[in-house]
Amino acid sequence: MNQRMSSQNLDKMDKLVHFKSRFYNSNNEIYMDGNSLGKLPIQTKNQISSLVENQWGKNLIRSWNDHWLELPKRVGYKIAKLINADKEEVLVGESTSVNLYKLGCALVASKIFPKQLLTDSLNFPTDNYILDGICKQYSVSKPIVISHNSDLRADIDILKKKINDCSGILCLSLVTYKSAYRYPMKLLNDYAKKNNSIIIWDLSHAVGVVDIDVKKTNTIVAIGCTYKYLNGGPGSPAFIYIKKSMIKKLNSPIQGWFGHKRPFDFSNNFVPADGIEKFEAGTQHIISLAALETGIDITLEAGIKNISNKSKQMSTYMISKIKNELTPLGFILESPENFDERGSHVTLSHEHSWQICQCLTNPVGNKIKVIPDFRPERYIRFGLAPLYLSFNDIKITVQRLKEIVENKEYENKKKGRPIVT
Amino acid sequence: MNQRMSSQNLDKMDKLVHFKSRFYNSNNEIYMDGNSLGKLPIQTKNQISSLVENQWGKNLIRSWNDHWLELPKRVGYKIAKLINADKEEVLVGESTSVNLYKLGCALVASKIFPKQLLTDSLNFPTDNYILDGICKQYSVSKPIVISHNSDLRADIDILKKKINDCSGILCLSLVTYKSAYRYPMKLLNDYAKKNNSIIIWDLSHAVGVVDIDVKKTNTIVAIGCTYKYLNGGPGSPAFIYIKKSMIKKLNSPIQGWFGHKRPFDFSNNFVPADGIEKFEAGTQHIISLAALETGIDITLEAGIKNISNKSKQMSTYMISKIKNELTPLGFILESPENFDERGSHVTLSHEHSWQICQCLTNPVGNKIKVIPDFRPERYIRFGLAPLYLSFNDIKITVQRLKEIVENKEYENKKKGRPIVT
Structure with a gap:
């Protein structure tokens, strides 16, 4: 230009x-506030009206089989396309905070990486709060908050040094909420891997506007919200991404029935689903979830x-x-x-x-x-x-x-x- | 009659x-399936249309201050009225499973009661799955599932004996999902108290149709869904009830920013809210939450x-x-x-x-x-x-x-x- x-x-x-x-x-x-709440797609309004009147009002309970059971996976697949993930690697539902919590706990419990949680001073505070809560729960030392010299950008050398000194589970916002600083995703993922560490990427300020490629950047896990550039509406459900080879190794701490292999058998024992659905918990908030789909469709179309x-x-x-x-x-x-x-x-x-x-x-x-x-x-x-x-x-x-x-x-x-x- | x-x-x-x-x-x-998904109130359809068009479409981000921040508490208050709880004792949001998880973890971590989780064979399976997950996380022995002779009704003597033998944290569905059996709430709460135990009541099949009185029955904690007799819509947000004197003693494991005392200060450290809001986590699913309100209003009116x-x-x-x-x-x-x-x-x-x-x-x-x-x-x-x-x-x-x-x-x-x- x-x-x-x-x-x-x-x-x-x-x-x-x-x-x-x-x-x-x-x-x-x-x-100019699409980074906190995106606009309403006209089609979403019609979509919600139709869902409420036809799927809930007329079809009632039958809509679970006809429409709603597949919705989280279908919407998840659409987000997967946006970040170049595979179909079965993204699940939509709940809030970013709850998803980070589930993922953080799963990683700590898996014992694949040292039980040291890290984040940095540029991350959105709720991510730090969530990590802090996980540390309390597992009785591990508080998260290390890596401090940068300014709010403007991360100091990559400081980050690397800390990863080198204290291997573990690091959470970073790909695009920071204050300055919009964007991390070198692949470089850090590769560096983390070499140092027996993993990065949980919070994609909230990036998804739908930054061309994210989880494959090329060797990203293993991520979470993100959908009410910003994806125009999903106020508090639209968030998502969780887990690379296929990692799904087997992780389990959600919140063992809800929708994460069960066969939820409608109502069996006594919890058997987690084989795929990423094992990170589902309770009944999905269908109306909010359906509202989200149109926003993603427009993004895919553009x-x-x-x-x-x-x-x-x-x-x-x-x-x-x-x-x-x-x-x-x-x-x-x-x-x-x-x-x-x-x-x-x-x-x-x-x-x-x-x-x-x-x-x-x-x-x-x-x-x-x-x-x-x-x-x-x-x-x-x-x-x-x-x-x-x-x-x-x-x-x-x-x-x-x-x-x-x-x-x-x-x-x-x-x-x-x-x-x- | x-x-x-x-x-x-x-x-x-x-x-x-x-x-x-x-x-x-x-x-x-x-x-006749109101016990799985209640009907659509006509007013809800209009309510959602108006919220989507005016609050999201026109007012956009400003609606957080104008409408949405107060919504969970306002809807919570309306549910509080239905179960004779105080205004500040009920919080709406997320799914029943996630709420049970938060409450179960909070009780285990509080050390007020022995770390023994119990449930019974009449409870809805997801409650058992959730408890099982909590036990894994805290490395305590698996939940005891008290077995009754039939699906029809609980054997109160067996329950009492077990509470007496193994004090701890018991989760029961006030109305069971198979037979609609209803427990003697006060009798069991009082018995639990005498035996250094607490009962988490799952009110899902009861709220909005059974005249529950948390005060008269000495109920301390409860959770429940709202898409059955409260006609809140598919996957409408669930709720959590905690008696005021207990709120201080419990903390949510999921320390999200909406549970912070001053979330919009974006401070580095998590300071839980004083009230039940500390059990909030991420951004609420506003459209699903707003859909719920009309259903409760009709119930209160009737x-x-x-x-x-x-x-x-x-x-x-x-x-x-x-x-x-x-x-x-x-x-x-x-x-x-x-x-x-x-x-x-x-x-x-x-x-x-x-x-x-x-x-x-x-x-x-x-x-x-x-x-x-x-x-x-x-x-x-x-x-x-x-x-x-x-x-x-x-x-x-x-x-x-x-x-x-x-x-x-x-x-x-x-x-x-x-x-x-």
């Missing part, structure tokens, strides 16, 4: 431009490589505009400049971050609304969702940021924050 | 008769005492008809005759159970469909949901059973069963 190209020309060349109409869009609003390419173009374009127009105004780019080290959100900070955020979301008069999100203490994140955002949206966003600071609009906004920012 | 009253008169006296119109009903079909009274009348009426008309034809009543020992489903068996079941669900010609469910090897269960079933529905069901056997309709049906029966 020529960085001096106009947003107009970039939009003209955008192969994915027509996908915007597949989503519910509001007038006079640019939604093609993850096309999406990932557009993501690269978008963040490159945005960063170039930030450097030209915003850094002189006191904004600091908090995301890596090199695309190979970056996911699909761009993070800024500013002395008046929170107040600037409020100006974007609640502008005075008829100015366009821009919805980013905010992470304490000072980060404004702009999620660049290639399926429904244009280069012009980015241009307008940068313009708004510029005028908010130039005109000191932020001085009229409060410093206090609500619960979710 | 005068047992000789006609179904017509009973329906005339039924205060809840108008609630049927609040549900989606199919013509020429009597749905009144659990009215529902429970009608349930008693219905099962008493059905059992009296079974004894008069069906036992001479080889049917065996597999539910307790005494209402105080019974939930709201009535179970029958017959030499040709499975084939009879198929005649009910797929009759020849224009005969009315009756949808019960089937539990191997020989049980046909009829779930009597007072909100949408009439005494006439029961009369017709018994008539159908009679003619199926008298006319040997079952001879045309196959013996093989699908996955979910």
